[in-house]
Amino acid sequence: MWFARFSVRNPLLVNLAMVTIMLLGAYAFVVIPREASPDINFNWAFVTVVYPGAAPEEVEQLVTVPLEDAIEGVDKISMVTSTSDESLSFISVKFEQNLSEDDFDKRFLDLRQAVDTVRLPDEAEDADVRELNTQDWWPVISVVVSGELSETSLKRVTEELEDLIRLDTDVSQLTIAGKRDREIWVEVDPDRVESVGLTVPQVARAIATRNLNVPGGAVAAGRSEYLLRTVGQFDEADQVGRVIVRSGPDGDAVRVSDVATVTDTFEKAELISRLDGEPSVTLNVAKKAGASTLSVVKSVRAVVDAYEKDKLPGGARIALVNDQSIFINDIMRRLQTSAMLGIVLVLASLWVFLGWRAALVVVIGMPVTFATTFIFMRFTDRSLDGNALFGLVLVLGMVVDHAIVMVENCVRHLDMGKDKARAVVDGIGEVFQPVVASTATTIAAFLPLMLMPGIMGAYLRIIPLVVTLALVASNIEAFLILPAHAVEWARPSGAGSRREHRWFRALRMRYVRALAWVVRRRYWAVGAFLILAFSSAGLIPLVGVDMFSGDEMSFFYVRVWMPQGTKLSATDDFLRRVEEIALDLPAAELEAVMTTAGMIAEDDGTVTGTHVGQIVVDVVERKDRGRDMDDILADLRLRCQLLAGYERIEFTKMEEGPPTGKAVEVKVKGPRLDRLQALVDELEGELGTMAGVYDIGNNFSPGKEEIRVHVDEDRARMHGLDVLQVAGLVRACVDGTVATTFRDGDDDVDIVVKLRGADGASVSQLESLTLAGAGSAPVPLREVADLQVARGYSAILRFEGERAITLSADVDDAITGAVEVNRELKERFRALSQRYPGYALDYRGEFAEFQEAFGGLARLFVLGVFIIFLLLTAQFKSLTQPFIILFTVPFAFFGAVVGLIAIQAPFSLMTLYGIVALAGIVVNDSIVLIDFINRGRRGGAGRWRAVMKAGSLRLRPVMLTTITTVAGLMPMALGVGGTSETWKPLANTIVWGLSMATFLTLFVVPALYAISDDVAWMKKRRARREESVGLAVPGEMHPAD
Structure with missing residues (x-):
């Protein structure tokens, strides 16, 4: 082969290229951002519309439904949910997960345009359409300020830290929870204001007209020009109380302080937060897309350390919580430990089987392979997250498989007495096609996994990409760099054969005898093996199902x-x-x-x-x-x-992992909320009778009791008022109105005017509220409206255009599983559905994600096997031999199920992922075995001799490739260096499946080859009989055949 000859003739150039790749790879490894999980494009968008003063039913009818109708025409939408709340419509739009970034941007623009076509009520604000960014999903760290401090001091410390942290350009946004803005409250006394004939809106108007700073143009005086400005702005809060609300002809004035109490305070609390029982304010730090979590956290910690040293007031403390860097470092530590132990085990295995020289030739390809992978990841702006690192651990033993086959064959040619260069070129050329074919089949199994649907597909997409990159890189290294090293480090050539380890020679002899026994009884043996393999389907109930297992x-x-x-x-x-x-x-x-x-x-x-x-x-x-x-x-x-x-x-x-929802998450849909609530109550009762189900609940809320103000339009018009004015005046009295804002240093402080005690008033007290009519006299609310107490809805929820309530629960995996609970709920709903016509259940959450992922993996498994079949057909130019090779896949499934039973692990999505990946791994040994049988037959050997010789010659590389792959994953499978609940099931699936499949492959593939040869012979005999040419019927297969 030309590439092998080129490598052998140019060792200096080859080594320089290797060193360059390793140096660039080391640099890339250092600078690649570290993350716990990959950045996922959720393909989510939100539409928000504020409709002041509207009840949930009005928001649903006038805002939410028209928007949903418009959104329905946008393509590539997988789910629409909405919440119609008081004064607010919130719509969540989930696009198909497999959209590319460009496609999502186009669909998002279509969404904006569809929303813009909707005519909203005049009182509603413009729709706000936003997309959900990955960095918005979870902060990388939270800074919590607490202690025995005043609220003002807590606010000041938090804002100073915010300003310092924002200096880091990798920080995307900072959100503060628990901080209240300063406000000036003007609480009007209802008795005093009524006694002077004023109203709350009149007090607010007086304050607003006093706090002004109005330019008056310019005035020329001689040779100079002066700007004219009327200054009336407040300089301090005390000035608010001195504002004149009304003055009489005799000079008497009613000031704000005469009818109200002015307080310098904070806005009404909507949140109350504490840290370890002490009042606190939390600063959540989010990073930009592509930025390193570790570097952002490091920067935040440096800011906090410096602030604590120089500025933190006494009695205050700062705690750093939800630190994602701790989790990232833990994942990296565990995976790197598994990788290092795997490398040691792989090296030890190679040394035992091949000796230190050959082992060194094989192992040197690992850093070159990984360096190439790191270089690609760096220049494509990918992070080294837990999934990517697991992909490298997964492929750890596979990247040396090709080198093992090549080096072992080179050593065999060296034992024939050839010189080093000739032995290496001939040995590599002999296995070139099967090595390329085995790489292609492995890639054919992994690469389709990039098409896995759903959020789990996006989460795991980096694994097949990393595996594919590493396999391609390992092949390039094996064909272009390994030959030069094989010549340089091979043992001296000689006419004598190398001495084989005694234990392996004994093992080979036993295997050959066992293989001969199986081939002679090939029909019985293959039948028994197939029954054994396909019986594994009946063992699945013994395993149990756990849809997702993540590291806590x-x-x-x-x-x-x-x-x-x-x-x-x-x-x-x-x-x-x-x-x-x-x-x-x-x-x-x-x-x-x-x-x-x-x-x-x-x-x-x-x-x-x-x-x-x-x-x-x-x-x-x-x-x-x-x-x-x-x-x-x-x-x-x-x-x-x-x-x-x-x-x-x-x-x-x-x-750890993407959000998948709860184990039980059901959207109960139907037209009437009262019937929906009744159905949900019954379903909650059914869940309550199931063992292992807990935290049962739903998101429906009947709403608070409310006092409804029914405005009589005729009576209101008599006082110069309409419904909107009455509603605004009532809100101003009860909830308060921002009269104006004044500047105090760097802060804009709102001045809020409201009626004292109105937020806790009774119906009779509210009826006495005085409103400002068109005339001079105040108008009591009872003169223009009637008040009634009723209970409304706090929010109306919709799913896919229908009203819906979400029923949710968690399950105890030690007692039951989410699959079993959801299936049982389906059965019980059938009995209830007759009493609830027109109502339906839509299963979401973890169960729906699992079904989508399971169905996608099943389709991708079929696609991968079909691609493997095409590649094998092209390689062997036969339809029969690819089927023989693919018979190893059921054996891998059998081994995986046995392994799960042995380690008492459930059947999960990651297990299924491993089985799909196994399809491309287990066929590799069969490819090399079949290729050597074919070579023997083409060389003139009978089928018996070809089968037995191929089995004997390929026993070492078959065993060694399996042992290295298993050894690379064994630390993770056993939890050495730290257990990962995410990756341990997948590692065990491959370890057990590959081990069992390899053992059976060594016997079943030769037996199946012999059976296929029997069939071919019988077809030839039948064809010859039809031509009236008689042939003797052969008996049992004998060595002479």
């Missing part, structure tokens, strides 16, 4: 829902009780407890309200604590069940 992160959520209408302070009081339980965890387990009342963060968005809250419990790393996360959660769940007053409480541990 070192924190978990406690989410709390109180009854609708609960005040924020009451919700916070309950959270304090849960907080005390969390703070009671052993000090050896606990890092920090962060409490937020008024907000819950979920996979599909943020829920806000006075009746909700969450606690984030940050624990120490798993290796540093005695209990695992499930035990801690079970302990907290049991203790929190003793509390009373809550509506729902949910405990959620966080795992």
Whole structure:
């Protein structure tokens, strides 16, 4: 082969190229950003419309439904959900996951244009259309400022840290939770303002007209010109109380301080946050796309360290929580440990089988292969995340397979007495075609995995890419660099054969005898092996199913829902009780407890309200604590069940990987909300009877009791008012209105005017509110409107154009599985569906993701096998021999199932992923084996001699390629250096599947080859009989054949 001859003749050039590649690869490895997970384009967009004062039903009818109708015409949309809240319409649009970045940009533009065609109510604000960026999904670190400080001091420290952190150009955005802006409250006394004949809007108008700074042009005086400006702006908060609201003809004036109390305070609290029981403000730091999490976290830590040293006031403390760099470093440590141990095991295996010289020739290709892969990743702006690193660990043993076959064959030619150069060129040329074919088949199995659908497909897409790059790089190294090293480092040539290890010689002899026994009884043997392989399908129920298994992160959520209408302070009081339980965890387990009342963060968005809250419990790393996360959660769940007053409480541990939703997440769809609620209640009852199902709940809320103001248009018109004016005046009195804003240093401070006590007034008190009519006299609200108490909806949820309620639950994998629970729920709904015609269930969340991924992997498995079949057909120019080779795939599946039973691991998506990958790995040994049988037959050997000789000659490389692949994955499969719940099942699948398939391949492939030869012989005999040419019927296969 010309490339082998070129390498042998130009060793200096080859070595220079190798050193250059390794240096560039080392540089690329150092500068590649490290991440826990790949950046995923979620292909999500959000449409938000603010419709002030509108009830949820009005928002749904006038805003949400028209927008949904327009959005329906946009192509490539997979899911649309919406929430019609008070004064707000929020629509989530999920595009197909397989869209490219350019295609998504086009569809997003189509979405904008579709939204712009909708005519919204005049009072509604313009629609805001945004896309969800990956960096918006999760902050890389949170900076929490707490301590015995005033709210002003907490705000100042947080803002100073914000300014310093923003100097890092890799930071995309900073969000602050728990910080309240300063406000001046003008709380009007209802009795005093009524006694002087004024109203709240008149007080607000007086303040607004006083706080002015109006230019008046220019004035010329002699040779000079002066700018004229009327200055009336406030310089300090005390000036607000001195504003004149009304003055009489006798000079008497009614000032703001006469009818109201002026307070320098903060805006009304919508969130209450604490760290370890102390008031806190949290600064969440997100990075730009493509930026390194490790570098951003390092920069934030440096800023915090410097601030603590120089500026932090006494009594304050800063905690860094949700630090993603800890998780990234842990993943990198575990995977790098597995990789290093795998390399050691591969090297040891090669040394035992081939000797140190040949082992060195093979192993030198590994750093070259990985360096080439790193170079490609660097110049395509990819990060070295956990998935990419696992791909390198996965391919660790495979990248030397081709070199093993080539070096072993070169040594065989060297033993024939050839000189080094001739032995290397001939040896590599002899196995060139099977090596290329085996590489192509492995790539054919892995590369289609890049087409895996759904969010899991996007999450895992880097693995087949890395494997393919490494395999191509290893082939290039094996054909262009290895030959030069093989000549330089090969043992001296001689006429005598190398001495074979005694143990391997004995093993070879036993194998040859066993192979002869199997080939003579080939029909019985193949039948037994096939029954054994296909019986593995019946073993799957013994394995169980766990759809997704991810590495747990070192924190978990406690989410709390109180009854609708609960005040924020009451919700916070309950959270304090849960907080005390969390703070009671052993000090050896606990890092920090962060409490937020008024907000819950979920996979599909943020829920806000006075009746909700969450606690984030940050624990120490798993290796540093005695209990695992499930035990801690079970302990907290049991203790929190003793509390009373809550509506729902949910405990959620966080795992590495993309968001897939809950184990049970069902959209219950139908036209009427009352019937939907009744159906959901029944389904919750059904789930409650299933063992292992917990945290059952739904996202429907009946809403708070509300006081509805029904304006009588005729009566209102008599006072010069309309419905919109009355609504605005009522809101100004109760919720307050921003009269004006004044500048105090660098801060813009709102001046809010409202009626004191109106937010807690009774119906009769609200009826006495005085409004400013067209005349001079104030108008009581009862004169223009009637007030009624009723209960409405807090929000109306829709899914795919229909009203819907989401039913959700988690499952205990030790008792049951999400697949079983969802299937059982389907069966039970059939019994209920007769009473609920027109209502349907749409299964989402983890179950839907699993179904999509499972179906996609099944299709990709078929595609991969078909491509492998085409490649093998082109290689062997036969239809029969590719089928013989592909018979090893069921044996791999059998080995994988046996392995899962042996290690007591469930059948998961990652297991299935490994089985698909196995299809391209297990055929490699069969390719080389069949190729050598064919060479023997072409050389004149009978089928018996060709089969036996090929088996004897290829035993070493077949065993060695399997051992190196298994050795590379064994540390991860066993959890040496740290267990990964994400990758351990996949590693075990390949280890067990490949080991079993290789053992059976050594016997089944030769037997199947003999059977196919029998069939071919019988066809020839039949054809000759038809030509009236008689042939003797051969008996058993004998060595002489």
